[in-house]
Amino acid sequence: MAAGTKKLSDLGLTALAGANPDITGLAVDSRDVKEGFLFAALPGTRVHGGTFIQFALRMGAAAILTDAAGAKIAEQELAASDAALVIAEDPRQALAYTSALFFGAQPGIMAAVTGTNGKTSVATFLRMIWQLMGLEAVNLGTTGVEGDFTAPLNHTTPEPITLHRTLAAAAEAGIGFGAMEASSHGLAQCRLDGVQLKAAGFTNFTQDHLDYHASFEDYFNAKAGLFARVLPEEGTAVINIDDPRGLDMAMIAGGRGQGVLTVGKGEADLALMAQRFDATGQDIRFSFRGKAYQARLNLLGGFQAENVLLAAGLAIACGAEPERVFEVLGDLKGVRGRMQLAATRANGAAVFVDYAHTPDAVATALKAMRPHVMGRLIVIVGAGGDRDAAKRPLMGQAAAENADVVFVTDDNPRTEDPALIRAAVMGGAPGATEVGDRAEAILRGVDALGPGDTLLIAGKGHESGQIIGEDVLPFDDCEQASVAVAALDGGLA
Numbered sequence: 001m002a003a004g005t006k007k008l009s010d011l012g013l014t015a016l017a018g019a020n021p022d023i024t025g026l027a028v029d030s031r032d033v034k035e036g037f038l039f040a041a042l043p044g045t046r047v048h049g050g051t052f053i054q055f056a057l058r059m060g061a062a063a064i065l066t067d068a069a070g071a072k073i074a075e076q077e078l079a080a081s082d083a084a085l086v087i088a089e090d091p092r093q094a095l096a097y098t099s100a101l102f103f104g105a106q107p108g109i110m111a112a113v114t115g116t117n118g119k120t121s122v123a124t125f126l127r128m129i130w131q132l133m134g135l136e137a138v139n140l141g142t143t144g145v146e147g148d149f150t151a152p153l154n155h156t157t158p159e160p161i162t163l164h165r166t167l168a169a170a171a172e173a174g175i176g177f178g179a180m181e182a183s184s185h186g187l188a189q190c191r192l193d194g195v196q197l198k199a200a201g202f203t204n205f206t207q208d209h210l211d212y213h214a215s216f217e218d219y220f221n222a223k224a225g226l227f228a229r230v231l232p233e234e235g236t237a238v239i240n241i242d243d244p245r246g247l248d249m250a251m252i253a254g255g256r257g258q259g260v261l262t263v264g265k266g267e268a269d270l271a272l273m274a275q276r277f278d279a280t281g282q283d284i285r286f287s288f289r290g291k292a293y294q295a296r297l298n299l300l301g302g303f304q305a306e307n308v309l310l311a312a313g314l315a316i317a318c319g320a321e322p323e324r325v326f327e328v329l330g331d332l333k334g335v336r337g338r339m340q341l342a343a344t345r346a347n348g349a350a351v352f353v354d355y356a357h358t359p360d361a362v363a364t365a366l367k368a369m370r371p372h373v374m375g376r377l378i379v380i381v382g383a384g385g386d387r388d389a390a391k392r393p394l395m396g397q398a399a400a401e402n403a404d405v406v407f408v409t410d411d412n413p414r415t416e417d418p419a420l421i422r423a424a425v426m427g428g429a430p431g432a433t434e435v436g437d438r439a440e441a442i443l444r445g446v447d448a449l450g451p452g453d454t455l456l457i458a459g460k461g462h463e464s465g466q467i468i469g470e471d472v473l474p475f476d477d478c479e480q481a482s483v484a485v486a487a488l489d490g491g492l493a
């Protein structure tokens, strides 16, 4: 979508020498720069983007946005060029605000959700609640843009240029409501600082991404940035108060003067009082500010009710009538790749696919599955390469502690040696069976299913490819589950 040309000053930026060129586009990678673009030369984890200013200038950049270090790297090239130079203390945050001004529109009501697990689920349920109330809505995140406007995304929280281009396109298509995921990377890099939020949610905080964040506390602080920085003072924070860090988040939000709506099993504004599980879902009883309600959820897993209530809280915080929100909960559908029924064997045993890729998520998914299972619970688990290595044995342990049979296999090895990743996972699950090839592991897991047993294939959820080295090979857990059932039982599942 062409956003048109804007003056540098209309993008909230002031150049050092007073230049005010027309800006025809924005780029964060020098290889994407075209004539008249603003190039944001950002400090990176590997290299400073300032290194690439010389290439951006050659491509016709009209302005450079960077920090003092970036400007120093390209001092000579900048002196010899008449491109405008903008130096910001935090160029990532400046780029976020600039992107919002450049693309100029977003759905009028937006909410963001952060937390280690449950972001996609909550954002998707919130979008569905809005749609079921007759509103045009989207969710943006790991599964792309879904709802009344669709588009693929490569990141859970895209960098600001892609984010605001997408939000503007959605707004132009008539979308009035948007629910987005705020990943810890996205928050640490201020990717969503230019989005106008009405409400923000917090699901939970457990181990992940310690490859990127220097410490557990750094990881927490990145997430807390959603309330401490991005959500405005007049916004409402919707907090899962059952999480050990929920109170900390509520304090941060309250400290900034934001409204706080708590969700949880104990004392909470929106309180989950009882759950009754059966083969196809659960009935829940809950209260909102003291008044009791009941709803049917066609969703498996106790934690899904928590995600649904957080989404309901966000809908209310965004202005919806509580009674209307509670009425539509019974019509919610499952989220793709989250506790999704993938296939059923001739003997009745079921195969589920779930995106559990953290120790907490593996434990939660298996514990949640247990009340729905009569026989043995079998799990297939692995861990991704080029990601937090410390979580691997913990994922194995979570599988061993909560399932009756464990198969350890490859997830996305990326550039790492898959055998070493598997060995680390096996370290936490010594009694497990190791099967490197994921399709074979699924076949073995499905073959092991007796009547009343259930298989949970964890880790890849909705993903349609397996990343090996730099290649992405087609691979879909749901599809492989069907193939395995067909191979063992004949016909298609």
Ligand SMILES: CC(=O)N[C@H]1[C@@H](OP(=O)(O)OP(=O)(O)OC[C@H]2O[C@@H](n3ccc(=O)[nH]c3=O)[C@H](O)[C@@H]2O)O[C@H](CO)[C@@H](O)[C@@H]1O[C@H](C)C(=O)N[C@@H](C)C(=O)N[C@H](CCC(=O)O)C(=O)O
Pocket (backbone or CB within 6 Å): 028, 029, 030, 031, 041, 042, 043, 044, 045, 046, 047, 048, 049, 050, 052, 154, 155, 156, 157, 158, 159, 183, 184, 185, 186, 189, 212
């Ligand atoms: C680890 C991480 O988040 N990296 C982000 C970061 O890149 P970086 O710091 O590694 O960049 P770098 O390689 O050091 O390069 C520095 C700068 O030079 C630029 N460059 C580089 C080469 C060149 O030829 N020209 C050029 O201009 C780069 O665009 C970059 O701005 O800044 C870049 C620009 O903003 C981001 O695109 C990039 O995200 C990469 C693509 C990424 O894969 N991020 C993942 C880990 C991520 O964000 N994941 C979360 C999900 C987390 C979850 O599971 O919850 C997400 O929100 O998707």
Ligand SMILES: Nc1ncnc2c1ncn2[C@@H]1O[C@H](COP(=O)(O)OP(=O)(O)OP(=O)(O)O)[C@@H](O)[C@H]1O
Pocket (backbone or CB within 6 Å): 115, 116, 117, 118, 119, 120, 121, 122, 142, 156, 181, 203, 204, 303, 304, 306, 307, 337, 338, 339, 354, 355, 356, 357, 360, 361, 362, 364, 365, 461
């Ligand atoms: N409220 C929850 N508490 C604990 N675990 C959960 C919760 N919700 C979901 N999970 C587990 O986490 C997995 C991922 O869920 P989801 O995709 O909604 O999380 P996410 O935060 O978006 O993950 P990502 O970091 O990849 O974006 C699910 O498949 C499930 O196993």
Ligand SMILES: N[C@H](CCC[C@H](N)C(=O)O)C(=O)O
Pocket (backbone or CB within 6 Å): 156, 357, 383, 384, 385, 387, 411, 412, 459, 460, 463
């Ligand atoms: N957003 C997460 C997804 C992990 C999914 C899992 N299949 C893996 O590859 O580790 C990440 O990039 O860390």
Ligand SMILES: [Mg+2]
Pocket (backbone or CB within 6 Å): 119, 120, 121, 141, 142, 143, 156, 181
């Ligand atoms: Mg997600």
